[in-house]
Amino acid sequence: MHVLLEGVRQQIAEQKMDSIKPRKSLVEQTYEILLNAICTGELGPGERLTQDEIAAKLNVSRQPVNSAISILKANQLVADTGRRGVIVTPIDRDLFQSIYEFRSVIEPFAVRLAGMRLPESAKNHAGAILESGNAAVRSGDVGAMLQADIDFHEMIFRWSGNPVIENSMRINWHHIRRSMAVVLKDPDAALPVWKDHADIVDHLLAGDTEGATAFMHNHIEKAHSRSRTALEALEPSE
Amino acid sequence: MHVLLEGVRQQIAEQKMDSIKPRKSLVEQTYEILLNAICTGELGPGERLTQDEIAAKLNVSRQPVNSAISILKANQLVADTGRRGVIVTPIDRDLFQSIYEFRSVIEPFAVRLAGMRLPESAKNHAGAILESGNAAVRSGDVGAMLQADIDFHEMIFRWSGNPVIENSMRINWHHIRRSMAVVLKDPDAALPVWKDHADIVDHLLAGDTEGATAFMHNHIEKAHSRSRTALEALEPSE
DNA sequence: TACCCTTATTTCGTATACAAAATTCGGTAT
DNA sequence: ATACCGAATTTTGTATACGAAATAAGGGTA
Structure with missing residues (x-):
């Protein structure tokens, strides 16, 4: 479905330590991937984010996905829609x-x-x-x-x-x-x-x-x- | 220990719907409580935040606490310290x-x-x-x-x-x-x-x-x- | 045929459980 | 007494599990 999200599991698995920094948590990685997908337009305005789907695509559990979405929400990049989940904020x-x-x-x-x-x-x-x-x-x-x-x-x-x-x-x-x-x-x-x-x-x-x-x-x-x-x-x- | 955190469970339990808005999630409430504690100085600069402790004090599980801390981290109000947990960012x-x-x-x-x-x-x-x-x-x-x-x-x-x-x-x-x-x-x-x-x-x-x-x-x-x-x-x- | 009520399915929020990492503590050897 | 090594304890990150809410589906009636 979303091409850019494919094969991310490998990146996560590799975890090459490019510096002293402790390797990034799954929350941070998930956040960056989603952020990038939104910014490039791969995740279009109004599109719904389902935690299960993203978690499956990234081969992680729903937990880090949930946290990442919390941050996206705080940054106004996704918005609550009524009752069920979030959507990508429309371009304004x-x-x-x-x-x-x-x-x-x-x-x-x-x-x-x-x-x-x-x-x-x-x-x-x-x-x-x-x-x-x-x-x-x-x-x-x-x-x-x-x-x-x-x-x-x-x-x-x-x-x-x-x-x-x-x-x-x-x-x-x-x-x-x-x-x-x-x-x-x-x-x-x-x-x-x-x-x-x-x-x-x-x-x-x-x-x-x-x-x-x-x-x-x-x-x-x-x-x-x-x-x-x-x-x-x-x-x-x- | 932290006075302002006391008795929060009641607030959470009451959940009076002051508007049409769906009642706030535990993540949001936890975030606001922690944010306020940091801003008033009740949680002092350099102080460590332990998820278990906060969760127990608020009578919620560690899960919403964890998400709330992720947002605080994104907002630079707490900082990673080496490996174990986060501390309140020093006043600069x-x-x-x-x-x-x-x-x-x-x-x-x-x-x-x-x-x-x-x-x-x-x-x-x-x-x-x-x-x-x-x-x-x-x-x-x-x-x-x-x-x-x-x-x-x-x-x-x-x-x-x-x-x-x-x-x-x-x-x-x-x-x-x-x-x-x-x-x-x-x-x-x-x-x-x-x-x-x-x-x-x-x-x-x-x-x-x-x-x-x-x-x-x-x-x-x-x-x-x-x-x-x-x-x-x-x-x-x- | 159209509408409504009941039931099944999705999907989220939160709790609990488990494993890995790091610190602390205690014991032993020098 | 001090320094070092290993086990026990904390504490986090992540996975899994469960319950509630909302939508979607299906069948019955007007």
Whole structure:
């Protein structure tokens, strides 16, 4: 049924310890799998999640599935429906607007703070991110492009030195991914995005904080109107 | 042991249906009880949460407790400690600073939006909130004062018409409550707070959006410096 | 044929049970 | 007395089991 959920048991079984971290619990793994399925659209808006089905697919018991769904519910990614189980939250265009309205203030603010607190590693880090972004654009892989975009903006957030900014955006990224997976059909629009990113970094590294802030503001506004028109074209039902 | 947790079984047993809503699940109730215990300081920073103990105290099984803790973990209110269970996240003064830095931008922005989208019910709603705030100050109940303060700011957020703003602050309120429960020993400082609130509302209702925005910015800055000095006085260990 | 009432099936919420991991405690050897 | 090793105890994570609620199905009657 859901392709991405197939063969997950192997991943869980392998459990390669990529770090010191204790291996992730089944709850965390189940959460991440479901989150990803929702964000990529594999689990579509309105679709029902049945615990038995998911548990069987992942070869785990219903218990971790139940906990994972509790977290998804707390993050507004699924919603209670009357009495029986949960459904994937419908994609809400108004929410999308609100997220960009929010970003239009938060992202320039993050740039301004970043200008004051730029770490030494900034130049190297930025180079790597910009490179991976351009590589993603060349590859044409929409998922990779989205991830690179998120990575770029989270880099700015981290430079800002204010963890609350990154935290406040974490949930929003999920919703953005969900909408973008629908919107981002033509990758041609992705090229100017990375030109913007490079401009922002250049001005930041050159010490022109205010310039970089203005660039970021402009960048968000452009992204907003671009995706808005794409969404409207997609669903003409106003 | 923990007084606030006592007698909860009765609350759970009563289950008076105050609305159409299906009665809350044990997971939700457990989550709220634990959240409240953490925010009021009854469960102190660093304290360990043992599932058996909590389950026994609440007369429920470990299952809902486990799920509730998963959500607390996702909200950064408890943290994994090595291998055995979780502890209440230590109060982080830097996080507190970051929250106020964040608010210094978000709250004025919310006021600006509210000025553009003020609902008709605003006047009545504001009157009730301001009244309950002053009542809380008169009563001297620190918890009630905190709740009234949160209610006021959430009212502004709702007026802003942007749900992302309110969502992004939801977790922050928990941390603010936690720190404030420590700080707010002298309620004398609470009076000017509600003068500020009244000023903001007055200017908003009079159509002076920019004035209200400036008042809000000033209000947050004052609250920030006030609580910062209180915190520093409390823990001189810089 | 359409509607309603009764029964069967799904599916969730919660409790209980079991096994693995980690800590603590006690005993022995140096 | 101290350090180290092993058994007993805690405590968690996960699986299984059970009961309740809601939907779906089926049959009888108007």
